Amino acid sequence: MAKHLLLLLIGCLMVLANPVFAHQQKAAETTVLFNKRSGHLEVMHRFYLHDTEHAVQKLFDKHADIISSNKTQQQFADYVAKQFLARTLADTAITLNSVGYEVEGKFFWVYQDAKLPNELKGIKLYNGSLRDLWPTQINMVNIEGKGQVKTLYFSDNKDWLISTF
Secondary structure (H helix, E strand, O other): OHHHHHHHHHHHHHHHHHHHHHOOOOEEEEEEEEEOOOOEEEEEEEEEHHHHHHHHHHHOOOOOOOOOOHHHHHHHHHHHHHHEEEEOOOOOEEOOEEEEEEEEOOEEEEEEEEEOOOOOOEEEEEEOOOOOOOOOOEEEEEEEOOOOOEEEEEOOOOOEEEEEO
């Protein structure tokens, strides 16, 4: 009897907990890596796949499929590229090139890179990805390869943020 009650309790908890994991996170993480060996600025955007599923249906088409459609994946990667911008402290644009994208587990990744500008003393970044859809979206950017890791948070009305080295 106790064993059946325990199994019933575990089953109920799993059913109740399942919707919690199905909610959108409305958060993304980007790593901006200053790679001294390659001489490149490498950018890696990581989005929760569940968020991107909802986003592509609002951004492109209600039948868009980020998991199975290469076209939708490319559209989302292009969208991210337009929403993530980098500039020098002197306000010169740093042109980011598309490197690719992939679905990996519960994440959708978008990759970019650029040749490192000479004598960079800091960087100005803009990360508007998904913030045009959801005002509560938070985009965290970790800056690595220039001393201690620095983190910028793009939320609310924060558009351009600066990190100095």
